[in-house]
Amino acid sequence: MIARMAASPRVVLGAALVLALALVALFAPVIAPHDPAEQDLMYTLLPPAWAAGGEALYPFGTDSLGRCMLSRLIHGTRVALYVAVVAAFGAMLLGTTLALIGGYCGGRVDWLIGRAVDVWMAFPPVVLALILLVGLGTGVNMVIIAIIVIDWTRFCRVIRSEVLVVMKRDYIPAARLSGFSHVQVVLREVLPAVTPLVVTLLSLEMGIAVIVEATMSFVGLSVEADVAAWGVMIADARQFMNQSPWGVVLPMLAIFLAVFAFNLLGDGLRRTLDPRLMVARGPAA
């Protein structure tokens, strides 16, 4: 399994990018050349060092208050990854638990969970997020709660259908006849069978969470205005877009890179872990 994953270029490239982003976030204070909040009013709206008029002191230039773009991007990675990891895990835990309960129990429990998912998914997600944030108050943790509350349905719907497939296999009643309790059957027979799918969805959800967080900080509902986050940077640079387009382009590239890394990893994992695709391409023999 590990060997097969290592053979997939998508998985390797995606994992390498995610790992790089994680390292950047972890060692942000060490890597960043400046304090992200430090203002240098002598140099405002500088272009990157390679463009005409750039300064070697500020490799990616500065924003309207003369803050170092590179340092702000590096520190912004922390916010993005924090939200991505916590929100995606939260949505995964909630959605997968309900999917296992619904799929295993069947009958009314399954009906109830299934209809809840239907109703939930009928709400426009952005509007739902705004309503939630108005109710909960703003802040990065509130954004995380909003993502969990909205996106658990993605996990629940997809994993429930996979649970139903597994439940059709005879090894489920066979485990019951071996004396397994219901909890044991779910944890030892059903959950391992859906784990590859959970991992795949988790990776894709992290990409989604990055976008949602950026959107929310763009409209000022996420982090405080003085914290360096990619969405905040775009919002700040928006007014000066005509003088200095770099202020918008660079954080957008950062968002793009993060989402691309998570999607690539997710897609690669789906291809390597999905047994149906494995059969289609055939084993080595």
Added chain:
Amino acid sequence: MSVLAAQGLTVTLGRGVEAIPVLRDLSFRVGAGRVLGLVGESGAGKSMVGRAIAGNLPGTFAVSAGTLTFDGEDLVRIAPARRLALLGDRICFIPQEPQTALNPLMTVAAQFGEHLARLGVAKADRPARILAALDSVRLRDPASLLDRYPFQLSGGMCQRVLIAMAFASRPALIIADEPTTALDVSTQAHVVQLIRALQADYGTALLFITHDLRLAARVCDEMLVLYAGEMAERGPARAVMGAPRHPYTRSLKASNPTLSGPLRRLVSLPDQMPGIGSLRALPGCRFAPRCPVADAACGAAVPGVIEIGGGQAVRCAPGCLAGAIATDAAGLAMPAVVASGAAPILLLEGVSKHYPGRRAWHGRRAPGVDAVCDVSLDVAPGEFVGIVGESGSGKSTLARLVMGLERPSAGRIVVDGTDVTAADRGARIVRLGALQMVFQDPQSALNPRRSVARLVTQALEAADRPHDASDRIARAQELLRETGLPPDLLQRFPSQLSGGQKQRVNIARALCVTPRLLVADEIVSGLDVSVQAQILNLLLDLRQEFGFALLLISHDLAVVRYLCSRVLVMHHGAVVESGEVAKVFADPRHAYTRSLLASIPPDDAAAAWPAAAPRAAEPV
């Protein structure tokens, strides 16, 4: 003059020095109005012959030597366009799975019409042609079938439609690949009879591919027994069946449980047929590793074909033909049936299971299904009881009721003196202590993510059975030994095992906590005859050792006869006949039992079959 003649046909996988001959040096001929049977177990390469004729070999396979002459043209070297013109017109196929061979989105008339259009029948003539063709396959009221979709027809009806399509162009050659394997036994008799009748009427040459030696003996004029892509024996069908000479054919016949005559212990060949990957390691006779009479020379060189006379020929070393198969004469040691006074381990009283129909959007529920109605039975400790019936007779539902996977809608289930009808916690404990089930399909019953060691001992994982890791490994080794599996399988996963090995693991798991009654649902139906014999003998041996009782559910009467002392015949959810196996099989009282017995080709190759159209009233 033969319609189809193969001369030295060889199909290889791969190219150059790496090439593996999957079919090796195959020669046969089938004349107009004759039927040639290609007989072999799965992996013998019999379907590969059909695909070579159709020019439809899988990507990396190719005909590397030999000719396939059809009506003067060599199908191996024919232009693709010419082959396409022949297929479906002069050469037709009857497929194995009738219901998947028909397009589910097209009506019978549309599909048949499409076929006729290809044959160049004018649009105006098609309806009449379709009706005539459907009539010729004895489908009742063909006009009513025209607008039906395949899923609205039974498997037997679909197969008849396909047979009608195959014969529509009066082809010179028809290839029927396991045409009755997916059908119930009583349907099988009708379909086979129909194919033979049409083939004789039109003088068609028929290539009949089957795994069933007995069926081939009834249907075919000549027979070619294949083993691992090589001819083992050929000759007139009745001669081959009546007096097989090749050790493989002899073993195959002796590993088939019979419906009459004295019970003998089945000959079970060791292992199973080599897969394509291991053919390279078998330069000589491919049967040698499993052959009961092989010597060292057999594995070294490919033996030549020996003509025996009367058209019969074998590919075998001359010395081996004389050697007796050691177990041929061994009688079956049936253990003394348990003391009749013992309290039954399982008792069912008037058990029924009713599935309610769906409630409609408005109004009433649809009528439900009575899957099991009013079944009573008892199993004494150590007794082997069989339940036979066709698909849909409720026998699998009955197994689930016994195991507590379903609750009965009426009646009483008693296990070992305790009433377990309620299926509550107490009943579960009683069941867990006394009953185990072996599921039909090991592919589905074995969790692919568990190793063999963790599969066979999974009962030890349950909360109330504490164990430590070394105990568990020891128990797993013990179970593998008892079920005849090599100990190096412990850390393998199900996907790395053969079909027979998987079924042994499946049985080993059920034996882990030494049950007093084993419920086995069709446990040999997916296996080849020689592997089936291994499993049946294993059950007999394990019975000697553990003394468990067995409730064997099967559609195969011969299997039940071999293992069980009592039998219940189920039809539409109810038991229509029950009693001692010997009595029921010798003197069936119920019409359904009689028709079931009549639909199986008799062991005696000379007896008439099917005897005077059994159950002509049933629409199949």
